[in-house]
Amino acid sequence: MRKLLLFHLLLLLVQACSDDAASLRGRLETLDKEFGGANVVDQKKAQEFITTAEKLAPLVQNTNPDEYVDLMLKTAGLAKSIESYDKSLELYTKLT
Numbered sequence: 001m002r003k004l005l006l007f008h009l010l011l012l013l014v015q016a017c018s019d020d021a022a023s024l025r026g027r028l029e030t031l032d033k034e035f036g037g038a039n040v041v042d043q044k045k046a047q048e049f050i051t052t053a054e055k056l057a058p059l060v061q062n063t064n065p066d067e068y069v070d071l072m073l074k075t076a077g078l079a080k081s082i083e084s085y086d087k088s089l090e091l092y093t094k095l096t
Contacts, residue, residue: 024056028071039081046082050075057094069095 031049040046053075061068076091 021056021059024052024059027052028056040078043082046078050079050084050087 028049031045031052034045035042035049053071057068057071057075060071072091072095076088079085079088079091
């Protein structure tokens with residue numbers, strides 16, 4: 001009985017992390033669509049994208065390294081485009 005309870009608790013924990021990652025991905029997709037192209041003029045939305053991406057990155061780093069790299073490159077490029085050079089450099093160095 002204890003093993004079954006432990007299994008269910010572990011399953012709930014995994015689902016909670018998956019749901020969190022899914023909601024963060026959804027928010028990033030929404031923000032990306034709102035940008036409407038490479039030229040980002042809304043600094044608030046760009047900053048929200050960067051913050052959200054930084055929350056999602058640790059959740060996918062071990063489970064999906066390709067998604068992690070794509071996410072970090074896109075976020076670092078966005079930081080560079082809004083002239084947040086320190087943040088851009090910080091994100092690029094996380095990949096090395």
